[in-house]
Amino acid sequence: MRRAVFYNPAMALDRDLSVAVARAWSDRTGRRLRAWEMLSATGVRGLRVLNESGALDALLLTEANPEACRWLERNAAPHPAATVRSADARELPPGSPFDVVDLDPYGTPAPFLPTAIAATAPGGLLAVTATDMPVLAGVQRTACEARYGAVPLHGHFGPEGGLRILIAHALGAAARMGRSARPVLAYVHDHHVRAYLALDREARPAEVSRLPGPGWAGPALGEGPYGPMWVGPLFDAGFLRELRAPAGAARPREVAALLDRFREESGADTPFYFEPNRIAGALGLSEPPGLAPLLARLRELGHAAARSHVRPSAFRTTASEAVVFDVARELVARRFSSSPVR
Template sequence: MEFPDESFQEIVEGKTKLLVPKKSLTDKVPPKKPAFFNPKARLNRDFSIIAYAAFLNNFQAPKIFLEGLSGIGARGLRVANELDVDKVVINDLNPTALKMAEYSAKLNKLENVEFSEKEVCRFLSQYSKKGERGSIVDIDPFGSPAAFFDCGIRATMHGGILSTAATDLQVLNGLFQEACKRKYGGIPVRAEYGNEIAIRLILGCLRVVAARLGVTIIPLFVESDMHYYRTFVKILNRPDQQNNLGYIVHCKNCRHRKISLETQQTCELCKLKINLAGPLWIGKIFEKDFIQKMLLEISNLEIDKNCEKTLNKCLAESEMPGTYFTIDEIASKMKASPPKLENAISNLQKNNFLASVTSLNPTGFRTNANIDEIIKIFQSIQ
C-alpha cells in the first residue's frame, strides 16, 4: 500500500475509491503518463455500470468481466465493487496504471480482481476457448477499436456482452473518408446525424467480423457524447441469417434520408444525385427490453442523474426508424425559427406519423415522415 506521493490523489467515483494522477484532474487533456484517467468519462462509466448491472442481473453463467485496456482500472474496479460479479480481470500495457489499480483494489478491499500486463489481443486470446470466455468484455482504446474486434468477439461467451468505445471521431464523421473505409469497411457522409452514422459504421464492422467467425451480434444499447461512441452488443455463437448490413441514403440537396438495403443513385424526392453512407448496420441499435432493464437498475446504483433522462429517450426511440432529423436543420431549410421539440413531435403524431425524441441529439427527433411531410407539418405550427 506504499504507493502515493503528492502527484497522486484518491477520489471516489460511483461507490468506488480510485487512486488517480493529480494531473488528470487538473490538465485540460488528461495525460497518458504516468497513467491515463479521464474524470470527464465518469458519465460514460456510469452508463457501463448500468448496462452491466442490467445484464448481470439476468445472467446465469459465471460472471466474469474482462477489461482489455483498463488504464488505472476505473471501470473494472467499479464493476468489481458496485456489481455482483465472480471475477474481474484488469489488463493494461502500462505497469504504473496496473500498480495504481492494485492500490485502489486494496483501498476498496476487493478480492475478486486479477491484474494482467499484456498486449490487449494477447490478453483476450487467453480467454478465447469455450468455457474460459468472459461474460462481459470491455474494449476502450485510444482511437479506433476496430483492430480488437476479432479478439474481443472470440473472448466473449455465448450470451455475453461485448462493449467497445471509439474516439476516432474525425475518421468516423467523414473528415477522412478513406481512413474510415480502411478501418471500418464503410464510408460516412457528413450530416447533422453523423453520430448515428458513426455508430452504425462501428456496428457494421463488428457485424462483418462476427459473421466471419460464425457469430451473431445483437446491439443492446449505444451512447455517445462529443468525445466518443460506445456500443454494447450481445454475442450469440450462431451464424447471423438477417440482412442487417446496408446503407444510409442521404440527399444533401433536399435533406431526404433513409435506411436502405440497396444502393441508390438519385433522390426519390428531388431526383438529384444522392450520397451513400455504408455499408453499415441497418438493424436496431437499442433493444427495448434491455433499456427497460437498465432503467430498473438505476435506483440501486450511484450514478449521474442525467443517465435516467438519456435512457428514457433511448426507450422512446428504441422501435423507431433509423436516422434522425434536428429541428434546427429543418428550421434553417425553411428559413424560419425552430418550433419546440415537443410541439414538433406531437404535431407529427397528430398527423398519424411515428415520432419520438432521440438520445443522440438534444434537438433531434425520429419519424417515419419524410422531409417534405415534416416541412408541411412544421409550416402549420409556425
C-alpha cells in the same frame, strides 16, 4: 518521455452506465457474470462494475503499460474477485470465453475486435468504445475508409454515422468468425461512441447497408452512398426498461435523464433524425416549428416520433421526410394564422 497513466474523469457517466448495464445483464441472464476488461488502465471502470453492480463473480483486468499496471495491481488488491494480468490485450487470455467483455481503447477498437469477439461467450455481451471521432465522423474520410472500410458522413450526422459504422464493422468482424451480434444499447456521447453488443447464439444476417439506398425516405443525408453502416435499432427496448441509474453513480441525475431519453427514443428507433431549425432552413420557413407540436402531430397521424439523445432538438420518426415537411409547414402556417394582426 514519461507516459501518463490514463484516468479520464470525463468518462464518469459512461462508467455509471457500465455499472447499470452489468446489473441489468446479470438480472436478464439470472446469474452472476465473469467479465474481462481488456484495456484497464487504472481499473476504475472494471472495479466500479465489480463493486457497485453486484453482478460479477470474477473480473479479469489486463493492461500493457507497466506504470498503469502498477496502479492497477494496487487498486485491484483489496478485491479477491479481481485478477490483474499484465499482457497484450490482443492475446486471448486464459479463462476465455467471458460473459461480458469490455473494450475501451484510446482511439479505434478495430485491432482488438477479433480477440474481443473470440473472448465473448455465445449469449454474452461485448461493450465497445471508439474515440477516433474525426475518423468515424468524416473529418478524415480516407482514414475511415482504410480503418473501417466505410465512407463516413460529415457534419451534424457524422457522430451517429460513426456509431453505425462502428457497429457494422464489429458485426463484420463477428461474421468473419462465424458469429453474429446486435446492439442492445448504442449511443453517442461527448467525443466518443459506445455500443453494447449481444453476441447471438445462432448466426443471423446483420441489418447493414449503405445509405441513402433505394427507397430511403428519411432525413436527407447528402449524395452518398455512406457506410456500410448498421441501419437496425440502437436500443433493445425491453433491456432499457431493466436499466437503473446505479446507487453510487458519479452523475446520478445525468444518467437517469439519459436513460429516460434512451427509453423514449427506443419508441422511434430509426436511422438518423430531423431538427426543427434545419427543417425551417430547408423549407424557407420564417421560424422553426415547435418540437413538441411536431411530435404530437406526427403521432396523431399514426407515426412513431421521439426525441433523440444525439442532439438536444433532434427527433426520430417513422414518417418520411415528405410527411415531416408537410407537418412542419402546417404547424408554422397555423401559428401565423392564429397570431393577432398588429
